[in-house]
Amino acid sequence: MLRITDARTGDPVTATPARRGLTRVEARVERPDATGLRVLLTADVLVRALEIGGTPVWTVLTGTEDRAELRARARALGIRPFEDERDGGPGPGLGEAQVLRVCARTDEPAGGLCVEVAPADIENGVALDDGSATALRLALLARPRGTELRLDAADLADAEKQLKHWRGAVAGWATRPSGPIPDPVRDQLRAAWEDDLDVPAVLGVLRKVETSGTVPDGARFETYAYADRLLGLELTRDIGRGTPA
Structure with a gap:
């Protein structure tokens, strides 16, 4: 069950108090800058985690002054569209079980x-x-997501290198006989993202699976494809594109 730390109280809270109840996820973005993109990306991953767990989600974008630029950058990052805000109070509306708001630390x-x-x-x-x-x-x-960061060209080059490597590995594993995700691995993935949406820990599980001497290649493929439902990194993109890198 997904639990999120509430910024107002500092306490962990169940993200979906009503099983499979409609949840509204609001992304409050003031500007289409790196912080705004980080907020919207966090909201996108939160939505993915809820949907994997079977929770229906309604997504809303609030606060931004330049939505056209923000939406263009969001599309490039693989962030699914959020609806424009509508009139409504701070609490759940008709038919909603929960409201989750994602905002920058500088916002109230x-x-x-x-x-x-x-x-x-x-x-x-x-x-x-x-x-x-x-x-x-x-x-x-x-x-x-709670750590301030400044990205430079070297950071992006490292990320691009990691993506190329993983996509090549996944394309290679896809040619092997398929195998189920080992239960301990699936449990580790779910435990990571259900613990306050700890995406770095999810990436850590993938690194362990890649170097594991006990997980077959077919199961590695299924593991990466499953985790990518949350990550949205197109890890299966290079399947069938020739010899893996």
């Missing part, structure tokens, strides 16, 4: 459970294009 926490994200910055002069967008997604996900 609003009503409802508040998921806080630390500021982020990208070094001036770092070019972000369609080819590097998924690398930026990985670089942002690899750091705890």
